[in-house]
Amino acid sequence: MKDFRLYAITGEQFHPGRDLIDVMEQAILGGVDIIQLRDKTGSRDEVLAKAQALRALTRKHNVAFIVNDYIDIAMESDADGVHLGQGDLSLAEARKIVGDKMIGISTHAIEEALLAEAQGADYIGVGPVFPTKTKVDVVDPVTVNYVRQVSEQIRIPFVAIGGIKLHNVDEVIAAGATRICAVSEIVGSSNVKETCEAFLRKLERGK
Ligand code: TZP
Ligand code: MG
Numbered sequence: 001m002k003d004f005r006l007y008a009i010t011g012e013q014f015h016p017g018r019d020l021i022d023v024m025e026q027a028i029l030g031g032v033d034i035i036q037l038r039d040k041t042g043s044r045d046e047v048l049a050k051a052q053a054l055r056a057l058t059r060k061h062n063v064a065f066i067v068n069d070y071i072d073i074a075m076e077s078d079a080d081g082v083h084l085g086q087g088d089l090s091l092a093e094a095r096k097i098v099g100d101k102m103i104g105i106s107t108h109a110i111e112e113a114l115l116a117e118a119q120g121a122d123y124i125g126v127g128p129v130f131p132t133k134t135k136v137d138v139v140d141p142v143t144v145n146y147v148r149q150v151s152e153q154i155r156i157p158f159v160a161i162g163g164i165k166l167h168n169v170d171e172v173i174a175a176g177a178t179r180i181c182a183v184s185e186i187v188g189s190s191n192v193k194e195t196c197e198a199f200l201r202k203l204e205r206g207k
Contacts, residue, residue, distance in 0.1 A: 001102050001122045001123070001157070002033075002064055002080075003157060004033040004034040004064060004157075004159075004179060005031075005033060005178065005179055005180070005200065005203050006031055006032045006033060006034075006179075006180055006181075006196060006199055006200055006203065007032070007033075007034045007035075007036065007159050007161075007179060007180065007181035007182075008024065008027045008032040008034070008035050008036070008181070008182065008183075008186045008187065008196070009035075009036040009038045009068070009161075009181060009182075009183045009187075010024065010035070010036065010037050010038055010039065010050075010054075010183075010187065011038070011134060011183040011184060011187050011188070012039075012187075014183070014184050014187045014188030015187050015188060020050060020053070020054075021053050021054070021057055023187050023192055024054060024057060024187075025057055025061075026192035026193045026196075027186055027187070027192050027193070027196050028057070028058070028061045028063050029193050029196075030192060030193035030194065030195065030196025030197045030200075031196050031197060031199075031200045032063065032186070032196050033063055033064065034063060034064040034065075034066065035054060035057075035058055035063060035064070035065055035066070036065075036066040036067070036068055036083055037050055037051050037054050037065075037066070037067050037068060037079075038068040038069075038083075038183075039068075040069075040136075044070070044073070047070060047073055048073050048076060048077065051067055051070075051073050051074075051076075051077035051079065052077050054077075055077045055078060055079060064080045064081070064102070065077075065079045065080050065081075066079060066080060066081045066082065066083050066102065066104060067079045067081075067082055067083070068082075068083045069082075069083075069084070069085075069088065070082075071084075071089060071094060071097055071098065074098065074101065075097065075098065075101075079101070080101060080102055081098065081101045081102025081103060081104060081122065082094060082098055082101065082102070082103055082104070083103075083104040083105075083106070083125070084103065084104070084105055084106070085105075085106045086105075086106060086107075086108070086112060091103060091105065091116065091119040091120060091121060092119065095120060102122040102123065103120070103121055103122050104121065104122060104123045104124065104125060104159075105121045105123075105124050105125065106124070106125040106127070107124045107125060107126060107150075108127070108139050108142055108146075109142070109146070110146070110149050110150065110153060113126070113150050113153070113154050113158070114153065114154070116156075117154055117155065117156050121156060122156065122157070123156060123157040123158060123159060123179075124150070124154065124156065124157075124158045124159075125158070125159055125161050125181065126142065126146060126147055126150050126158050126159065126160050126161065126177070127141075127142060127160060127161035127162030127163075127181075128141050128142065128161065128162020128163055129141060129142060129143065129144060129146075129147060129160050129161065129162045129163060129164060129172055130162055130163025130164065130168060131162075131163050132162045132163040132183075132184075133184075134162075134183045134184050135162070141162065141163065142162075144171055144172060144174075144175040145175075147160050147172055147175040147176055147177050148175040148176050150176070151175065151176025151177065152176070157179060158177070158179065159177075159179040159180065159181045160172045160175075160177040160179070160180055160181065161180075161181040161182070164180055164181070164182045164185065165182070165185045166185065166195065166198050166199065166202070169199060169202050170202060170206070173202060173203065173206035174206070178203065178206070178207070180199060180203060182199070186199075
């Protein structure tokens with residue numbers, strides 16, 4: 001797996017009137033090294049079309065591309081991987097379909113993290129660290145304590161997510177996170193590229 005530091009997830013509700021591909025390209029130019037398509041509202045055809053466009057963009061810039069939920073679309077668009085929640089297809093089932101593509105699993109407690117690691121996840125999501133309105137079915141914030149727990153007990157890559165902003169990311173880094181994911185703070189920014197650069201400066205300093 002190609003490692004990553006700054007993970008951006010699409011959230012088109014945060015940039016009305018601005019093109020998805022333009023926004024994500026600005027994020028890549030700002031240093032994002034992995035992009036996830038997360039679309040909970042579009043039809044399958046719409047999601048597939050976006051996946052194909054993002055695949056072309058990420059290939060042009062040599063950035064990893066992940067599809068949330070739709071394992072079939074991940075395969076059809078030749079994404080680098082799929083991201084699954086606790087309620088989605090099991091890791092074993094997903095692995096049969098995707099082969100050596102990446103599988104990321106959202107986790108909210110150390111038991112889930114340890115299980116995902118044991119079952120062969122390539123990386124785990126750790127969150128929501130802080131309250132967020134971006135995810136509707138969101139569980140209570142796991143807090144930076146869970147980030148610290150994961151950083152001490154888990155050996156596969158993990159990415160902190162949920163309510164992470166430039167003003168609070170230092171706390172997350174101090175708890176042991178070396179990979180950060182944000183939706184609204186990145187794609188809702190009036191200067192997407194600069195926001196990503198600022199996140200990366202903080203990650204660099206936290207090393
Ligand atoms: N999974 C856990 S929190 C979250 C997802 C997809 C949403 C994060 O969005 P934001 O805007 O960075 O809080
Ligand atoms: Mg899901």
